Amino acid sequence: MISNTMQEQVKNSSVIRAMFEEGKRLAGIHGVENVFDFSLGNPNVEPPKEVKNAILEVINTGNSMGIHGYMNNSGYEDVRAAIAKSINDKFSTAFTQNNIIMTVGAAGGLNVIFKTLLNPGDEVITFAPFFGEYRNYVKNFGGELVIITPNTINFQPNLEEFKEKITPRTKAVIINSPNNPTGVIYSEATIIKLSEILNEKQKEFGTDIYLVSDEPYRELAYDNAEVPYLSKYYENTIIGYSFSKSLSLPGERIGYLVIPDQVADYEDIISAANIANRILGFVNAPSLFQRVVAKCLDAKVDIATYNRNRELLYKGLSSYGYQCIKPEGAFYMFVKTPIENDVEFCNLAKQKNILLVPGTVFGCPGYVRIAYCVAYYKIEKALPGFKALIEDVK
Helix, strand or coil, X not given: CCCHHHHHHHHCCCHHHHHHHHHHHHHHHHCHHHCEECCCCCCCCCCCHHHHHHHHHHHHHCCHHHHHCCCCCCCCHHHHHHHHHHHHHHHCCCCCHHHEEEECHHHHHHXXXXXXXXXXXXEEEEECCCCCCHHHHHHCCCCEEEEECCCCCCCCCCHHHHHHHCCCCEEEEEEECCCCCCCCCCCHHHHHXXXXXXXHHHHHHCXXXXXXXXXXXCCXXXXXXXXXXXXXXXXXXXXXXXXXXXXXXXXXXXXXXXXXXXXXXXXXXXXHHHHHHHHCCCCCCCHHHHHHHHCCCCCCCCCHHHHHHHHHHXXXXXXXXXXXXXXXXXXXXXXXXCCCCHHHHHHHHHCCCEECEEHHHHCCCCEEEEECCCCHHHHHHHHHHHHHHHHHHC
């Protein structure tokens, strides 16, 4: 017998992963070139050349035990110092290696910080639409996810409802910008107002509320859009970062947490996060790729490829009558379904070998997410199917 918790999680297993597996099944029947899988946010842009060069340099010049052995649970000191300096240079912050914990991707980092912060029954607020795994990350540690209903006008956070739903049990707020699934960047005005609300509520309830910023898409911003660095706006900010998208390394599971000195109970939190990193079974972030990313902090993937896909998909879908906000970042497009039931629409799309993820997964029914991190020709070949699909349901 598996646990009751896992029985529920198996029942509600990731729709995104299920669609990805369905894509592989359909490809076996119809051929890969005839299946248009927009389900998984798996980068299709090659890692920058600096990554391969760094891997070879580390392996060929490093001491093997120094490459593959254990280190401090926080990660290598020199790697953390290099990351702190890189952040400081970009955002005029003042971090040191003591503010950085290397993690097994952003997902590992979020689990570490929720393990550190949450008691059973504590509330974590997030804004719909949101990355569906937040439900599991919070539930892992007995927390309760409180969902703010979506603002479908521009997909900036619904701050009026947010203010109403903060309670004395609110321990954390998690945001994700550029956002998965909408591609929207939360504006500086939004961040300032959100910070004001949190400061007001901390004073009202006499509690500390931590703002957890999930930032795997920070570098994927188009048209020179600015992504605010949240620790500059709100003192109790903790940042989770991943190199999965910025360097196209999702399978390597490498990222970090930033825990600033000004965070309430900093010493306790940094100590507890180190222990959480160990006892959750991560022990430490992958040693080889700690060394690799430290040499690639100024490297970037070529987002022109994603931008070309974005333009083609947005223009095509808009011309057919689909409604959506043009993404400012990441590599997702969040499209209003021409019928009310988004799950049914995804099933209809699947009949045309188009795989989409229903907005219900992200707490926003009536929409679908399209991951356009695919080959350009896939979008070209899929567009007639999208056109036929909307014509079928009109």
